[in-house]
Amino acid sequence: MTxxxxxxxxxxxxxxxxxxSQAAVSRAFTxxxxxALATRNKVFEAANALGYRPNLLARSLIKGKSxxxxxxxxxxxxxCMAVLDxxxxxxxxxxxxxxxxxxxxxxxxxxxxxxxxxxxxxxxxLIGVRVTAKQARQxxxxxxxxxxxxxxxxxxxxxxxxxxxxxxxxxxxARHLIAQGYRTFGYMAGPEESKASQEREAGFTAHLTSLGxxxxxxxxxxFHRAGAFEAARSLLxxxxxxxxxxxxxxxxxxxxxxxxxxELNLAIGREVGVAGFDGIEEAAWPTFDLTTYSTPVxxxxxxxxxxxxxxxxxxxxxTVITGKLEARGSTRRD
Amino acid sequence: MTxxxxxxxxxxxxxxxxxxSQAAVSRAFTxxxxxALATRNKVFEAANALGYRPNLLARSLIKGKSxxxxxxxxxxxxxCMAVLDxxxxxxxxxxxxxxxxxxxxxxxxxxxxxxxxxxxxxxxxLIGVRVTAKQARQxxxxxxxxxxxxxxxxxxxxxxxxxxxxxxxxxxxARHLIAQGYRTFGYMAGPEESKASQEREAGFTAHLTSLGxxxxxxxxxxFHRAGAFEAARSLLxxxxxxxxxxxxxxxxxxxxxxxxxxELNLAIGREVGVAGFDGIEEAAWPTFDLTTYSTPVxxxxxxxxxxxxxxxxxxxxxTVITGKLEARGSTRRD
DNA sequence: ATGAAAGCGCTAACAT
DNA sequence: ATGTTAGCGCTTTCAT
Numbered sequence: 001m002t003x004x005x006x007x008x009x010x011x012x013x014x015x016x017x018x019x020x021s022q023a024a025v026s027r028a029f030t031x032x033x034x035x036a037l038a039t040r041n042k043v044f045e046a047a048n049a050l051g052y053r054p055n056l057l058a059r060s061l062i063k064g065k066s067x068x069x070x071x072x073x074x075x076x077x078x079x080c081m082a083v084l085d086x087x088x089x090x091x092x093x094x095x096x097x098x099x100x101x102x103x104x105x106x107x108x109x110x111x112x113x114x115x116x117x118x119x120x121x122x123x124x125x126l127i128g129v130r131v132t133a134k135q136a137r138q139x140x141x142x143x144x145x146x147x148x149x150x151x152x153x154x155x156x157x158x159x160x161x162x163x164x165x166x167x168x169x170x171x172x173x174a175r176h177l178i179a180q181g182y183r184t185f186g187y188m189a190g191p192e193e194s195k196a197s198q199e200r201e202a203g204f205t206a207h208l209t210s211l212g213x214x215x216x217x218x219x220x221x222x223f224h225r226a227g228a229f230e231a232a233r234s235l236l237x238x239x240x241x242x243x244x245x246x247x248x249x250x251x252x253x254x255x256x257x258x259x260x261x262x263e264l265n266l267a268i269g270r271e272v273g274v275a276g277f278d279g280i281e282e283a284a285w286p287t288f289d290l291t292t293y294s295t296p297v298x299x300x301x302x303x304x305x306x307x308x309x310x311x312x313x314x315x316x317x318x319t320v321i322t323g324k325l326e327a328r329g330s331t332r333r334d
Numbered sequence: 335m336t337x338x339x340x341x342x343x344x345x346x347x348x349x350x351x352x353x354x355s356q357a358a359v360s361r362a363f364t365x366x367x368x369x370a371l372a373t374r375n376k377v378f379e380a381a382n383a384l385g386y387r388p389n390l391l392a393r394s395l396i397k398g399k400s401x402x403x404x405x406x407x408x409x410x411x412x413x414c415m416a417v418l419d420x421x422x423x424x425x426x427x428x429x430x431x432x433x434x435x436x437x438x439x440x441x442x443x444x445x446x447x448x449x450x451x452x453x454x455x456x457x458x459x460l461i462g463v464r465v466t467a468k469q470a471r472q473x474x475x476x477x478x479x480x481x482x483x484x485x486x487x488x489x490x491x492x493x494x495x496x497x498x499x500x501x502x503x504x505x506x507x508a509r510h511l512i513a514q515g516y517r518t519f520g521y522m523a524g525p526e527e528s529k530a531s532q533e534r535e536a537g538f539t540a541h542l543t544s545l546g547x548x549x550x551x552x553x554x555x556x557f558h559r560a561g562a563f564e565a566a567r568s569l570l571x572x573x574x575x576x577x578x579x580x581x582x583x584x585x586x587x588x589x590x591x592x593x594x595x596x597e598l599n600l601a602i603g604r605e606v607g608v609a610g611f612d613g614i615e616e617a618a619w620p621t622f623d624l625t626t627y628s629t630p631v632x633x634x635x636x637x638x639x640x641x642x643x644x645x646x647x648x649x650x651x652x653t654v655i656t657g658k659l660e661a662r663g664s665t666r667r668d
Numbered sequence: 669a670t671g672a673a674a675g676c677g678c679t680a681a682c683a684t
Numbered sequence: 685a686t687g688t689t690a691g692c693g694c695t696t697t698c699a700t
Binding site: 354355356357358361368369370373392394395396397398 | 669670671672673675676677678
């Protein structure tokens with residue numbers, strides 16, 4: 001078998017070899033098409049001999065949709081990568097495919113989104129990146145649903161969103177920190193324009209002040225390691241030093257732990273409490289043992305999938321995912 | 335503007351509005367097509383008003399190639415993720431796109447590869463996954479170049495490959511370990527069928543035995559964290575314990591460090607030397623300070639790109655990338 | 669420089 | 685159940 005002649009044999013080639021019509025070939029490769037078993041077998045045999053593969057581009061052209069989902073993701077974040085992993089697995093389960101762009105964090109993702117539209121993707125998923133309102137409107141007009149996860153403007157026309165319960169989660173962190181005996185606090189923020197960072201700060205601060213405690217010292221860590229190092233140095237060198245520091249992401253919290261330990265020789269937990277947000281794998285590593293408010297990835301994916309499969313883009317517009325406190329050693333004082 | 339009527343206006347719609355032929359619209363969107371500036375402007379104006387976007391699926395159908403590169407990647411490895419990041423950036427630079435599949439490590443990736451072929455991807459890149467010889471042959475016959483990076487069988491017809499200099503690098507590690515005063519050794523392997531792990535072990539062992547030293551104790555860590563934990567416990571509890579342990583990947587080395595520190599209370603470097611391979615970011619973190627032989631990602635990408643752009647798939651069949659020893663605290667005895 | 673016409677490889681009526 | 689026909693939205697000769 002496989003004595004191919006052209007690099008990409010067509011349904012026509014197969015039809016000729018099998019002695020059937022080209023349409024029959026099409027049917028043979030379509031589940032639930034009415035075709036006699038005998039013909040189907042003839043077709044498969046011929047197809048096999050030629051190394052035929054249905055051209056999905058042609059199929060997509062007719063169907064008006066490609067079976068591909070566009071993904072734009074900010075590269076360097078571990079949490080986003082975890083979501084991407086899980087999402088990818090989920091997609092192959094339902095026979096869809098992933099057209100992926102990574103985007104340098106800060107700038108808006110209009111260019112990649114534009115490219116995705118030209119490929120007629122069935123939907124666009126934004127992971128940890130922002131899109132402009134203009135672009136969002138265009139997607140809406142083209143009837144391409146766009147779903148933003150994490151760090152995205154809410155209430156944008158045509159953009160569904162999935163987020164962690166930033167406010168509530170941060171309040172849980174605050175409560176936990178206080179229960180552990182810490183009394184003065186710091187907050188390490190992401191970029192100022194990040195909705196997620198704003199909400200986490202708000203939830204954290206609100207709980208503190210509601211108890212008559214002072215608002216946290218703050219520094220901006222930009223959601224990445226380099227920025228977090230800077231911010232950590234700033235936060236940890238204030239006098240008096242905050243007794244516990246809440247970082248807007250685990251990734252930044254990890255960086256802070258390293259600065260505290262290796263540059264300032266502080267005992268994590270006892271001399272300075274550290275908490276993060278997201279629940280990335282590394283947080284659970286014994287080395288870090290980081291207290292965090294974790295957003296279960298499976299839950300994110302669980303909410304994502306129906307939005308992609310259903311034809312109604314109007315179902316759950318803004319979903320908030322409830323996470324869970326993971327109390328660990330980084331907030332243990334003794 | 336943008337008073338769209340259909341969700342996906344076609345070149346025909348634009349032509350009608352602009353009062354030109356449909357072919358003119360096509361030319362307007364083609365660089366280096368002969369078209370009068372005036373017409374082009376009329377077309378752009380109309381296109382803009384309608385929210386027209388050329389359908390790349392249709393274009394691909396004609397051209398016989400899609401402008402997409404297929405990527406199959408094993409999910410959980412940090413090193414592979416780093417390569418993916420860099421590769422993605424490089425691809426957008428040249429206007430190509432990435433159709434991504436992740437694959438549960440162990441099993442062969444024939445299914446994803448098959449799917450990619452149906453989308454008429456221009457090339458397939460395998461990152462840390464293996465493909466069967468049969469599948470490779472089929473790609474070759476379909477004239478879809480396939481490029482394997484890391485962990486892939488060499489000398490497979492139609493498969494170009496890029497690998498680290500596993501043997502030489504591991505020898506460098508051995509030499510370094512000996513120079514630091516370690517005399518008995520352990521090796522943590524990946525899956526037995528992994529070419530990369532085999533080569534790293536061979537290079538390491540060969541150097542030791544050439545010096546009359548005993549071959550290393552070994553355990554299999556499977557290239558992932560869970561496996562590495564097991565292997566680490568096994569390796570570290572042998573009597574006598576190896577003075578230094580070389581792990582086939584940084585990821586596994588990190589796990590070993592955690593076991594040594596937190597389960598066995600060993601001082602890394604002084605009581606047990608640890609070295610890895612790859613040069614992932616985490617290795618440089620102060621907490622780990624892991625000695626490793628690093629493969630520069632930029633170099634990988636640098637070799638990958640020409641294979642994708644050139645039309646000759648016959649240029650550099652098997653590329654070996656030279657890395658560099660990063661000597662750090664995890665192999666300092668004092 | 670521009671339009672008319674012929675496909676790219678496939679699916680989806682419509683016949684039979 | 686099967687063949688025939690007409691497109692999907694675009695690029696590309698070929699005329700003009």
